[in-house]
Amino acid sequence: EAPLITTTSITSLSPTRTEFELSEALASLPLDQQEAYILLHNNHAETDPAHPLAGIVRSNVYPLGANAKVGGIFLNISRINHSCAPNAVQYWNDLLGRETVYAVKPIDIGEEITLSYYLGGSSVERRQVLLEQFGFWCRCHLCSLPADELAISDRRLERAQELDRLIGDPERCENEPDTVMVACREMFEIFEQESVRDGRLARLFYDAFQLCNLHSDLARSQCFAEFYYEAKLNSEGAGSHNVLEMLAVRQRPQIHDSFGITNRWKSSVKDRPEFANVDEFRRWLWKY
Secondary structure (H helix, E strand, O other): OOOOEEHHHOOOOOHHHHHHHHHHHHHOOOHHHHHHHHOOOOOOOOOOOOOHHHHHHHHHOEEOOOOOOOEEEOOOHHHOEEOOOOOEEEEEEOOOOEEEEEEOOOOOOOOOOEEOOOOOOOHHHHHHHHHHHHOOOOOOOOOOOOHHHHHHHHHHHHHHHHHHHHHOOHHHHHHOHHHHHHHHHHHHHHHHHOOOOOHHHHHHHHHHHHHHHHOOEHHHHHHHHHHHHHHHHHHHOOOOHHHHHHHHHOOOHHHOOOOOOOOOOOEOHHHOOOOOOHHHHHHHHOOO
8 A cells, every 4th residue: 555645744843833734745635535534543632632633643654664764644554453463464665665464364254454553572561552652452352361361471472572682682692592592492482372473473583594594504594594585475575675685595595694603503505304294394493
């Protein structure tokens, strides 16, 4: 979906000036699109009633790319509700100039498509952030689990946050790779238990790829590069920068900047053994 308007039309920090600039940007659009914009949800209607157009932007804007300073308003995508266990992900495709939405789980006919506005840890943390930033108390399927099941889920996702910090420590990755691989493996198991299929899973595959590549383990790094490539292909499409960048790397992991800092786990792509079943492969891949 192409953006209806972008934040490039906003040049001032003044709320009054911003409201005027947005009104000018909207005036250039067909009447039906202007009306559709006005009907978008405004989380700030009560706290800032004098600036409704700006409130709608603040409530619905999506960044046009990772770390982008420019955002866009999308009439259809803005209406997709949040879930802490989303079945779809959104991605800004620079090549298309479109915000895309891809299913990352099977979606039944009549089932609601959901995105995640915030991927946090426990339900308490997620609900608090969503209430403060988006003005609603989350009642998604995950947050509505029975208390005992929710407590188990909370512990898992809090543990995943701890593991993410460990995996992201460059000194540990270089000096304690076995510890980091155990953390990657545990996080993967948590994601399986929690049915996580969004960007967190792709990032885990990328982290594991870099860890193996760092220590010259080409047999495993190629596998993780392939998993990352497939995850990004399924969630961002063939025209994604992440997918295009991995086209060559998945064939020759050694061309990636992360390769060969040490030879601790040295292997070649040809060293990958044959496996009798998936369980055997997983034990080898995650170094059980």
